[in-house]
Amino acid sequence: MAKRILTLNQISVRGLERLPRERYEIASEFTNPDAILLRSHKLGAADIADSVLAIARAGAGTNNIPVDACTQRGIPVFNSPGANANAVKELVAAGLLLGSRGIIDGVDYVAGLRGISDAAALNQALEANKKRFKGNELQGKTLGVVGLGAIGSLVADMALTLGMDVIGYDPALSVDAAWRLSSQVRKADTLSMVFARSDYVTLHLPALESTRGLVSAELLQAMPADSCLLNFARQEIVDEDALLAALERGGLRKYIADFPSPALIGRKDVILMPHIGASTDEAEDNCAIMAADQLRDFLENGNIRNAVNFPTLQLERAGTCRLAITNSNVPRILGSVLAILAELDINVVDMLNKSRDELAYNLIDIDRAPTADSLAKMQALDGVINVRHIA
Ligand SMILES: NC(=O)c1ccc[n+]([C@@H]2O[C@H](COP(=O)([O-])OP(=O)(O)OC[C@H]3O[C@@H](n4cnc5c(N)ncnc54)[C@H](O)[C@@H]3O)[C@@H](O)[C@H]2O)c1
Numbered sequence: 001m002a003k004r005i006l007t008l009n010q011i012s013v014r015g016l017e018r019l020p021r022e023r024y025e026i027a028s029e030f031t032n033p034d035a036i037l038l039r040s041h042k043l044g045a046a047d048i049a050d051s052v053l054a055i056a057r058a059g060a061g062t063n064n065i066p067v068d069a070c071t072q073r074g075i076p077v078f079n080s081p082g083a084n085a086n087a088v089k090e091l092v093a094a095g096l097l098l099g100s101r102g103i104i105d106g107v108d109y110v111a112g113l114r115g116i117s118d119a120a121a122l123n124q125a126l127e128a129n130k131k132r133f134k135g136n137e138l139q140g141k142t143l144g145v146v147g148l149g150a151i152g153s154l155v156a157d158m159a160l161t162l163g164m165d166v167i168g169y170d171p172a173l174s175v176d177a178a179w180r181l182s183s184q185v186r187k188a189d190t191l192s193m194v195f196a197r198s199d200y201v202t203l204h205l206p207a208l209e210s211t212r213g214l215v216s217a218e219l220l221q222a223m224p225a226d227s228c229l230l231n232f233a234r235q236e237i238v239d240e241d242a243l244l245a246a247l248e249r250g251g252l253r254k255y256i257a258d259f260p261s262p263a264l265i266g267r268k269d270v271i272l273m274p275h276i277g278a279s280t281d282e283a284e285d286n287c288a289i290m291a292a293d294q295l296r297d298f299l300e301n302g303n304i305r306n307a308v309n310f311p312t313l314q315l316e317r318a319g320t321c322r323l324a325i326t327n328s329n330v331p332r333i334l335g336s337v338l339a340i341l342a343e344l345d346i347n348v349v350d351m352l353n354k355s356r357d358e359l360a361y362n363l364i365d366i367d368r369a370p371t372a373d374s375l376a377k378m379q380a381l382d383g384v385i386n387v388r389h390i391a
């Protein structure tokens with residue numbers, strides 16, 4: 001029977017094409033979907049039907065998904081790391097230029113000259129007024145990058161090519177990310193060091209409970225006069241009251257962000273975009289393709305790539321069929337599962353078991369299909385969260 005994929009945002013066709021119609025039904029409404037594919041849709045735990053086996057986010061941030069509730073229910077949440085990083089990097093480049101030059105005010109000024117029909121008079125007005133839109137160059141200024149993952153590392157490279165000094169902070173930098181990072185990026189040991197030493201600070205870290213309000217009054221106060229803050233990460237990372245106070249005080253010259261809020265719209269010292277960091281054809285295709293491929297590999301083979309709450313685990317298919325079992329990360333569960341198979345004289349052809357935090361996940365290839373009764377016995381074992389028989 002075809003698997004049902006519920007889409008909760010518009011997903012690029014190139015991604016949906018990775019889920020062939022003879023095996024997958026895709027719709028924006030389903031009562032009992034097998035999986036959910038979404039972008040920024042805010043998903044509540046109660047919105048996830050019992051039938052859902054997996055959730056795939058075509059994008060990086062998963063703060064719109066109740067990941068802890070999914071973990072407890074044994075539902076992997078996939079994302080598409082790096083797939084939209086270039087799109088965000090390019091918009092940050094635009095953000096830096098918008099913060100350093102009088103582009104928006106200058107363009108607005110020119111738009112207001114529509115009534116002048118005489119070219120000489122127009123030119124005279126332009127030349128007389130252009131001093132109002134003077135800016136500064138980025139070359140030689142310092143950019144502080146907070147979060148040096150897929151986006152932050154590209155932003156750091158881009159800023160270096162513009163002749164900026166780059167200082168970076170990331171207390172949880174992965175080994176892969178560290179390899180990607182240019183040796184010209186200076187390492188800051190503390191967040192306050194980044195804010196105190198940068199003319200521009202750009203945020204590229206996830207929204208987590210631990211990063212909510214991370215950009216505090218204290219950090220904003222430490223910024224040099226005339227500095228700019230760029231936020232293409234998430235709104236909740238910046239304490240909005242502290243931000244407004246810093247703007248009012250004049251310490252912070254501009255806030256450039258992808259996340260409008262009622263208190264920020266309309267201010268001359270704030271430039272807001274409608275969450276378009278990843279809105280390019282290329283990024284939307286890349287994210288959707290990655291998310292759909294990962295979802296399909298999980299549904300058809302139980303393999304896990306780029307889940308934010310499950311261990312990474314891939315096993316070539318062997319044997320007649322496969323069991324995918326999620327359980328609490330405690331001893332003896334796997335032994336009990338194997339004992340049930342042994343009782344039925346079912347041979348294990350290959351298997352792989354990995355854990356992540358409180359979860360363990362197992363792929364077990366066997367030479368014969370288990371009975372419904374034995375599957376029910378496995379499911380009933382203390383600590384087993386779910387058991388899937390994949391033909
Ligand atoms: N504006 C947009 O449309 C858009 C698009 C893509 C991503 N994003 C946001 O950007 C975030 C980063 O995306 P990414 O692809 O670079 O993710 P990533 O996982 O590759 O990198 C995030 C980095 O942040 C670091 N980090 C975590 N906590 C930190 C902290 N307290 N201080 C400093 N660094 C910390 C991590 O160690 C990691 O290296 C996403 O989580 C998402 O919220 C926004």
Ligand SMILES: O=C(O)CC[C@@H](O)C(=O)O
Pocket residue numbers: 039040058059060061062084275277278279
């Ligand atoms: O889907 C989008 O347009 C935004 C995605 C972005 O916020 C992300 O976290 O990847």
